[in-house]
Structures are given as structure tokens and as C-alpha cells.
Amino acid sequence: MYKQIKLQEHHIIAGIDSLSVFQALFDSGDYENRSFFILVDENTEKLCLNKLKQYIPAGKKTPVISIPAGEQNKTMETAEKIWQFLTLHHADRGSVLINLGGGVTTDIGGFAASAYKRGISFINIPTSLMGMVDAAIGGKTGVNFNGLKNIVGVFSQPDSIYIFPGFLETLPEQELKSGYAEIVKYALINENNLWEVMKNKRINDFDTLEDLIAFSVLIKAEIVEQDPEEVGIRKTLNFGHTFGHALESFWHKNERAISHGAAIAAGMICESYLSSKINNLTDEALKDIQTTINKNYSWPSLRKEDIPELIHIMLNDKKNQNAKVNCSLLEEPGQCRYDQLIPEELLKEALNHFINEQTNNQ
Ligand SMILES: NC(=O)c1ccc[n+]([C@@H]2O[C@H](COP(=O)([O-])OP(=O)(O)OC[C@H]3O[C@@H](n4cnc5c(N)ncnc54)[C@H](O)[C@@H]3O)[C@@H](O)[C@H]2O)c1
Structure with missing residues (x-):
């Protein structure tokens, strides 16, 4: 390559x-x-x-x-x-x-x-x-x-x-998996066949990551080229990051540190759930995304009592507009829409969904 x-x-x-x-x-x-x-x-x-x-x-x-x-x-x-x-x-x-x-x-x-x-x-x-x-x-x-x-x-x-x-x-395996989360994100936000290749796979199923790296570099470069200062399409790169950053900060603060990518992977589950509620992402697509991410990552425990603190962190996210939490969400794998303002009730619902998912998978 x-x-x-x-x-x-x-x-x-x-x-x-x-x-x-x-x-x-x-x-x-x-x-x-x-x-x-x-x-x-x-x-x-x-x-x-x-x-x-x-x-x-x-x-x-x-x-x-x-x-x-x-x-x-x-x-x-x-x-x-x-x-x-x-x-x-x-x-x-x-x-x-x-x-x-x-x-x-x-x-x-x-x-x-x-x-x-x-x-x-x-x-x-x-x-x-x-x-x-x-x-x-x-x-x-x-x-x-x-x-x-x-x-x-x-x-x-x-x-x-x-x-x-x-x-x-x-590079330690945990760090490889961290970077892999961003490759999963590119597969989900950009119209290409990458999601079909990655769906339901583990990172270890690939003999080499070189092609996935080349693909990812190309997607990121194209998006940044169009919108270097993130006023439009570059915001699609934030898919998974509103919840992901909040979870990362929360787990770090509570001494249950995880890698950036593992947090983003958890964020992608929450934001895919929101995508199903707001953009009608199909149940089948939601299931595929969850299965793929769950195969590659595990997280520290999260309890329903933690939800208010996570909401508080998200309300301080630098992407917010008019005090509303702003996400980039999927319409389908390969199609992402940015600047979607999320009511607080749905933020809670998405976190509850993530907690229930993890409990069911134990
Ligand atoms: N600027 C951006 O657009 C952008 C995008 C994504 C993430 N980030 C930032 O990047 C950081 C996360 O990146 P990261 O995961 O690379 O973190 P990192 O730089 O902390 O690297 C992770 C660990 O791997 C070690 N390491 C790196 N290369 C190695 C190698 N070849 N062999 C052995 N060990 C090696 C590092 O020393 C470190 O301990 C976060 O701060 C995040 O905010 C920035």
C-alpha cells in the first residue's frame, strides 16, 4: 500500500x-x-x-x-x-x-x-x-x-x-482497538462499502489493517478538505462523540479510565439508538451496529444513578447550540446528518438503552 x-x-x-x-x-x-x-x-x-x-x-x-x-x-x-x-x-x-x-x-x-x-x-x-x-x-x-x-x-x-x-x-492491543472505533465510525458516516466489510467483524478478523487505514485516511482527508473549520460536513465526524466524550470524562473522573476509542464506541451505541428514534434508522441496522461494537469492546459498569451526571457533562459540550445538546446522527449506515438538537428526555432514554443493553449482554 x-x-x-x-x-x-x-x-x-x-x-x-x-x-x-x-x-x-x-x-x-x-x-x-x-x-x-x-x-x-x-x-x-x-x-x-x-x-x-x-x-x-x-x-x-x-x-x-x-x-x-x-x-x-x-x-x-x-x-x-x-x-x-x-x-x-x-x-x-x-x-x-x-x-x-x-x-x-x-x-x-x-x-x-x-x-x-x-x-x-x-x-x-x-x-x-x-x-x-x-x-x-x-x-x-x-x-x-x-x-x-x-x-x-x-x-x-x-x-x-x-x-x-x-x-x-x-502498539498494545487495547490501543489498536481504540483506533479501530474511529474506523467503524468512518464506515457508518460515509457512503462507501466499508460498513459491509466491517459489519459483524472483530478487529482480529482482519489479517492486516493497512487497507482500512488507507480508506479511513481518504475519508477524513476528503471531509476536512471540504470543511476545514467544521462549519458543516466535518461535523459528521462527531458521530458517537457527544455521548462518547461524556462517558470518557465520567469514567476517567471515577477512576475507571478507558481508551478514547472505547468511549466513542459506547457513544456510537447511544447515538445509533437516538438515530433510530429521530431519523428512523432501521431496527436491523441498529442491531448490526450494536453487535459489531459489542464484539470488540467492553466497558466499566454504568448505573442508572449515573445518568444525571452524564447529562450535566453533555450540557457543557462545546458543540451545543442554545443550551441544547447537538449530535450528528445516522439516517442509515453511510448517511449521517449533523446539527440535530436532542431533547433531554431522549438523552436519558439513550443512556438507559445503553445500560440495559450491557446488562442483557452480560
Ligand atoms: N486532533 C484530532 O482531530 C483528534 C482526533 C482524535 C483524537 N484526538 C486526540 O488523540 C488522543 C488519543 O490518541 P491516542 O489514542 O493515539 O493517544 P496517545 O497518544 O495517548 O497514545 C496511546 C498510548 O499508546 C502509546 N503509543 C503510541 N504509539 C505507540 C507505538 N507505536 N508503540 C507502543 N506504544 C505506542 C502512547 O505512548 C500512549 O501510551 C486524545 O487526546 C484525543 O483527544 C485528536
């Missing part, structure tokens, strides 16, 4: 040869005489950095900025450490930051680069499945603040994105 996708003036290069294309960048006129920095987290420093260094010309200095791993470190404090490192090493406006890691690294690295000296170039090299199919693409950068996810950030596009599936060899 080798694919090159041009997104406005930015490039996405996906496939086993992508790092060779990355290597060629150092000889290109655009990057001559510029200083490079590499941002890693503690895991990608150990497991991915050496693989990347083979593609950096010998003698080229690339100071490494290492940050602690994990969502809890996607903070202003970590961004400050990056800025401290860059100033200490005299990074100038021509410098380039290479973000080598999962979504946390590319989100915070993109943000730090975009604010440093009013913006320096950055390049994303995602190493997690979540990063490859979603986080590294599309120019959303930022950090969490005051307990709220992604609340401080900017839209800023990387110069280019190199997607090398070989990095996934060391």
Missing part, C-alpha cells in the same frame, strides 16, 4: 514507503538549512524513535523533546515544557517540529508549534492507530484545560503527515 493524498497544500503520505518519502524531504529545497526538533512521548521514544532515525540523514542534528505519555499530560504545563526546550535550543521561525506519537503527541505538538513565535512548521508522524486514521489529520490541535477536553487549541495544518503502519507492531 502506498498512497499520497494532497489536502490543499498539505500532503498525507500513507504506506510502507512513507518513511522513504519522509527521508527525501531533507534534500528538498523547502527544508534546506532549517533546524528540526522531534517530539516524542516516553513510549514512542523507546519504541519508535530509532525506527524513524534510520530515515534522517547522518549528521543532521534533531534534538529530541520527550514528554510523559498519556491523556493526563495533554496540558498547558507540557506545552510550556516544549516551549522552554525550543527557546533553550534557539529554535527560530524556520524551525520544524516533527511530532512522533499518538494523538496526544500530535495534538500538543501541533498546538505548541502553532503558538511558538506565532507559528512554526510541524510534521505529524502518527504511531498509534488513532493517530493514523484520525488525530494526526485535519489540523485540530490543542490541550485539555480545567478538566475540560481539548478546550484550548487552534486549527493549524501540519506541513505533511507520514503514515507508516509498521509502527503499529508495538
Whole structure:
């Protein structure tokens, strides 16, 4: 697999040869005489950095900025450490930051680069499945603040994105499943045959994920190209995310942390239920979606008493309009409609449905 996708003036290069294309960048006129920095987290420093260094010309200095791993470190404090490192090493406006890691690294690295000296170039090299199919693409950068996810950030596009599936060899299974949830989402929101391929399958049923990655990258790139700042069709990418983000925050707060993707998978069950109530998604489609997701994910317990707190979290979602919770919902697999305002009663009903589903499946 080798694919090159041009997104406005930015490039996405996906496939086993992508790092060779990355290597060629150092000889290109655009990057001559510029200083490079590499941002890693503690895991990608150990497991991915050496693989990347083979593609950096010998003698080229690339100071490494290492940050602690994990969502809890996607903070202003970590961004400050990056800025401290860059100033200490005299990074100038021509410098380039290479973000080598999962979504946390590319989100915070993109943000730090975009604010440093009013913006320096950055390049994303995602190493997690979540990063490859979603986080590294599309120019959303930022950090969490005051307990709220992604609340401080900017839209800023990387110069280019190199997607090398070989990095996934060391990714823990739970993290693979996390990224897989976003692939399921692409299959459900975009008109293509992907849902027919993924329906009722487990992630382990696929010998390789390379084709699914290429498909996902293409779908995300096309959508972002049409609507880079999320005023229209890009909102369809939020399917599953209103409930998913609320569940993720709730479980984190109650020390039952789960991956971002597992939370989104739970969110897709709730929002598919809403789709059946509001958009007449058929019972058969709802059943297929639930079966597929239940085959791949399990979640910490959720009780009916937890519903008011979840509703409270959703009422603070940044996508809301006029104090109403705003979702992107399915009309059928492959057709998604955005800006659907949901009455509070239906939010409760969808959470009750999820709780009952999980009880019945035990
Ligand atoms: N900007 C966007 O459009 C966008 C989209 C989706 C998600 N996100 C954000 O991305 C984050 C989630 O991304 P993530 O799941 O990649 O999180 P992550 O960056 O925390 O990576 C998950 C874990 O895998 C480790 N890891 C990464 N690559 C590895 C490899 N090759 N081998 C071994 N370990 C590896 C990381 O160190 C980390 O421990 C969230 O903060 C989410 O908000 C952003």
C-alpha cells in the first residue's frame, strides 16, 4: 500500500514507503538549512524513535523533546515544557517540529508549534492507530484545560503527515482497538462499502489493517478538505462523540479510565439508538451496529444513578447550540446528518438503552 493524498497544500503520505518519502524531504529545497526538533512521548521514544532515525540523514542534528505519555499530560504545563526546550535550543521561525506519537503527541505538538513565535512548521508522524486514521489529520490541535477536553487549541495544518503502519507492531492491543472505533465510525458516516466489510467483524478478523487505514485516511482527508473549520460536513465526524466524550470524562473522573476509542464506541451505541428514534434508522441496522461494537469492546459498569451526571457533562459540550445538546446522527449506515438538537428526555432514554443493553449482554 502506498498512497499520497494532497489536502490543499498539505500532503498525507500513507504506506510502507512513507518513511522513504519522509527521508527525501531533507534534500528538498523547502527544508534546506532549517533546524528540526522531534517530539516524542516516553513510549514512542523507546519504541519508535530509532525506527524513524534510520530515515534522517547522518549528521543532521534533531534534538529530541520527550514528554510523559498519556491523556493526563495533554496540558498547558507540557506545552510550556516544549516551549522552554525550543527557546533553550534557539529554535527560530524556520524551525520544524516533527511530532512522533499518538494523538496526544500530535495534538500538543501541533498546538505548541502553532503558538511558538506565532507559528512554526510541524510534521505529524502518527504511531498509534488513532493517530493514523484520525488525530494526526485535519489540523485540530490543542490541550485539555480545567478538566475540560481539548478546550484550548487552534486549527493549524501540519506541513505533511507520514503514515507508516509498521509502527503499529508495538502498539498494545487495547490501543489498536481504540483506533479501530474511529474506523467503524468512518464506515457508518460515509457512503462507501466499508460498513459491509466491517459489519459483524472483530478487529482480529482482519489479517492486516493497512487497507482500512488507507480508506479511513481518504475519508477524513476528503471531509476536512471540504470543511476545514467544521462549519458543516466535518461535523459528521462527531458521530458517537457527544455521548462518547461524556462517558470518557465520567469514567476517567471515577477512576475507571478507558481508551478514547472505547468511549466513542459506547457513544456510537447511544447515538445509533437516538438515530433510530429521530431519523428512523432501521431496527436491523441498529442491531448490526450494536453487535459489531459489542464484539470488540467492553466497558466499566454504568448505573442508572449515573445518568444525571452524564447529562450535566453533555450540557457543557462545546458543540451545543442554545443550551441544547447537538449530535450528528445516522439516517442509515453511510448517511449521517449533523446539527440535530436532542431533547433531554431522549438523552436519558439513550443512556438507559445503553445500560440495559450491557446488562442483557452480560
Ligand atoms: N486532533 C484530532 O482531530 C483528534 C482526533 C482524535 C483524537 N484526538 C486526540 O488523540 C488522543 C488519543 O490518541 P491516542 O489514542 O493515539 O493517544 P496517545 O497518544 O495517548 O497514545 C496511546 C498510548 O499508546 C502509546 N503509543 C503510541 N504509539 C505507540 C507505538 N507505536 N508503540 C507502543 N506504544 C505506542 C502512547 O505512548 C500512549 O501510551 C486524545 O487526546 C484525543 O483527544 C485528536
